[in-house]
Amino acid sequence: MATLHEANFSALDRIHFDLTTLRLFEATAELGAVTKAAERIFLAPAAASRRIQEFEAQFGIPLFERLPHGMALTDAGRALLAHVRSMMHSVARMQDDASAFRQGNMGVVRLAACTSAVLQFLAQDIRRCQDEYPGIKIDLLEANSQGVVEAVTRGVADIGIYESTLGGTELPTQPYREDRLVLAVPHGHPLAKKKRVRLEDILPHEVIGLSEGAALSLALGRLAAQSGQVLHMRVMVRSFHSMAAMIAQGIGIGLMPAKVAELLVGGDRFGTVAVEGEWATRRFVLCHQPAHAMSGSGMAVAAMLATAPRKSSRSGKALRPVSQIAKPASAK
Known part of the structure; x- marks a missing residue:
């Protein structure tokens, strides 16, 4: 009789997929149609459809609901999408680290930020990052504060900026700005x-x-x-x-x-x-992945966002980081 460990290993051993399948799954979830997803990643529609069916078969559950005019994720599909995005992020970070070793401060840093921070502060800060680190590409994800923390927690983003009244987090944090x-x-x-x-x-x-x-x-x-x-x-x-x-x-x-x-x-x-x-x-907080999970590029951008001198567009006066403890108080 097989042990639980042997059964788990056997189940994992049956799961086989490549990065193309993961990209296809993510694109299908975002676009709502496998044909559009196939076009995005340069696959033949028939091959893309077969890959999705094989992907579902390996897990033994439907990941998409087939609708008259497209495809929608099932609850299981939404759960797996979070894992797929985390894996894709890990691959991108691996590529980032390899590039950094080859060429110095190079790579992609994924930054999630709430709308208030994007509209008021980030254009200036991202410009400073580009001037200082021209080889680093910043991929900006705009979300509400709750979505920002979730993105960093799940590994979808390296760095997040959110409004402090949302509450505490186990992620490393430091003050950012106030409005x-x-x-x-x-x-x-x-x-x-x-x-x-x-x-x-x-x-x-x-x-x-x-x-x-x-x-x-x-x-x-x-x-x-x-x-x-x-x-x-x-x-x-x-x-x-x-x-x-x-x-x-x-x-x-x-x-x-x-x-x-x-x-x-x-x-x-x-x-x-x-x-x-x-x-x-209102006070804004910068959070990021634990140091061991951050690339050199990510740490460089996080440091610049936290410490770069900032100017007000109207008065010319320096805007200081908010004077509060790094970890915001829990919401009450």
Whole structure:
């Protein structure tokens, strides 16, 4: 009778696939069609379809649901996609390390960041990285704060930047930046005439929120609960651009970073009002893979993001990293 160890080894021994199959599986999941995925990675459609079927057969479970107009991942497929992306990331990191040994500071660094950080800070920081390390390519993934931490935890990204109210993480962290929220209001709104607003002024009104997992919406919900008030958030959007469009049409009000509001207020689409309270100052945290899992290129980029001198585009004053402990307090 076979032992458990022998049974596990036998099951693993039956699993055979190559990087082309992994790339095909990932592309099919992203594009929703094996023909489009085959075109992306330069495979014949018939060969691609056969590879997907053989991949599923090895695990003994359907990874895709066949629909009239495409393919959608099953629950099992979504679980395996996370493993496939982790493996692809490991291969890319292996290539990165080999390239670094051959040519010095070369390679690909995958950076995940929340939208607020992308819009306000990262363009400047990535430019500095390019100037300092022209051989390093930065692959930027934009997600909400929760998605950023998940991406780094799963190995999909080397470095992540997220908003600190999300809570703690076991990953190595250090302070990154801070911003200040303002209230964006339609013209003619009762709050538009105020010079400053407090939390209790905001909560009675319809608020345009960001999608599930966004740190800003989660923090606002916690603040409302702590004050014993109800948060009215019937409309949720995926980006500040969409939020601005809703506000401009008078559908509601919204909180966004002051610098983001400056970018989106073109054509005098809506007004902004200062927000009172320490809660309106947000702190961002830089996290990364454990040192033993980081390439030399990744460590170089992480160090530059954390320490590079930064300038305000309007005042010319240096922007310092936030003055808080490296590991953010857990959300309460």
